[in-house]
Amino acid sequence: MVSRDGDKEADLDPTLRSLAARFAEAIVCTHAYRGDATAETAPDRIVEVCRFLRDEPELSFDFLMDLTVVDWLGHRGLRFEVVYHFYSLRHGRRVRLKVRLPEENPQIDSISPIFPAANWHEREAYDMYGVVFHGHPDLRRILLYPEFQGHPLRKDYPKEKVQPLVGIADLEEDTGRGRRRA
């Protein structure tokens, strides 16, 4: 484990210490900027780490509070960063988990089998950033409509871009449950 230079808080945080002890090779780095305990994990270990966070009695992070993506286009390092926020009801602690993904085909295993709350969050992350979550039961767009082209929260999606109009019949067809109008 490498904590950010001189970050005493990260070395003292009990969550980060047990994560580092259990996943010495998977935790890329940790920090506790402004008191927010943060650990960066290798993408292929994410399910394992999340299960450990939930099931280990000393940690018992039972809430997945938030899941989102940060687009680091134009900055150093891999482009996408998937960010998970957990909360432990028993210990009243929080932890942030991050995973870096490449620009080409960003994909990662879904954690919705462990945290059902991830279902909609992962759909939103897919909708907005095009990150694919393997093993997700229903990976569809959630806030936007199926015909939307592109992923609007990517930094290279211009704010002013106009989307083509979509007919009503097409929309009903796509939901799969309505009947197509004559």
Place this chain on the structure above:
Amino acid sequence: MDAEELRLREAGFEPLDVQMGPSHPAMHGTVKIWLKLDGETVVDARVDVGFLHRGFEKECESGCYYQVIPYTDRLNYSSPMLANVGYCLAAEKLFGVEAPPRCQYIRVIVGELSRVADHLVCIGAGALELAAMTPFLYAVEARELIWDLFDAICGARVTCNYVRIGGVRADLPPDFPLLLGAKLKGVWKLFNDIDKLLTENPIFRDRMEGTGALPKEDLIAYGVTGPLLRAAGVPLDLRRAEPYLVYDRLDFDIPVGGRGDNYDRYLVRMEEIRQSLRMIEQAAREIPDGPVNIDDPHIRWPGKSRVFNSMEELIGQFKVVTEGMRPPPGEVYQAIESANGELGFYLVSDGTGKPVKCRCRSPSFVNMQPLALMVKGGLLADVIPTFDMINMIGGECDR
């Protein structure tokens, strides 16, 4: 087609598809609920959100930190002040500053007023959709009184845009304590009338009791917070669990329910209104004198009198307004207890004047997810009170 539907079809049933929404008279909010019905029983449900998506995050990422504040008004338009406070606390955490004590008390007062308004709308609209018109009118009248207070504080009734990074836009008006006392008296009276009309009303109780319940384990797994979770018996309230502002100095109780049904959710909200009114009265009594804004030239906007009379202040204002304040590179997550649960803001800075990421973790979005589970197996008519008690606010859910 899932197993349950196959079983029904084999038994000769043809399940009926009902599409509630996105614009339905009994739905206050643009959301679509697909229901598969066997007679009046809900066999399957699916929730579609996103009809009110306006690109909140994209818009925030293209402006400066202070330009986000008006957008937060438009997240939960029932309680805009709480979103203001939540965002500014997150930004202050990112900048590493803290608002002065008087400002913190003001934020508690406006935040709790917002919470009362939000709960009143939830209960009033809920009653309305169960065909009880009068409590709704009382609730809206009480909300009007709260909006009068907002009008006096910041000049706007709904989109307040009042809280600033490191402070608030202006101090409370000089006659505020008197005005507050008068308006709160009216709110208490209307609130007690609503209480008398609904709490022991047999028709209301029949519709609410035993409907929409979900065990707390499921709620936790789906990340549900706020009155829904407390009604199921989990006393999680961030004002107590992670005290921010001056909540650790205020005396209040956290109501919890036992069964987690709609009636418990209603009772929890009613008690929270009482507690919030108590808190407002305490805060108004204990509020100290002093400045309401921090005096850091890198963050605050200097007052007009300073800008017009001093060259340095003019330059300072020009830089802060055009370039925006520059926080150090880093990331923070700050959550507050909003009216419907944990409202979190995740801000990421690369050291420039614009946020790399401004994420809103909205309770409405998260709390909507288990709606399908709550209504499955119940009656079609029970969908309405369950949806009401979730109190999804479209602007916050779809951002």
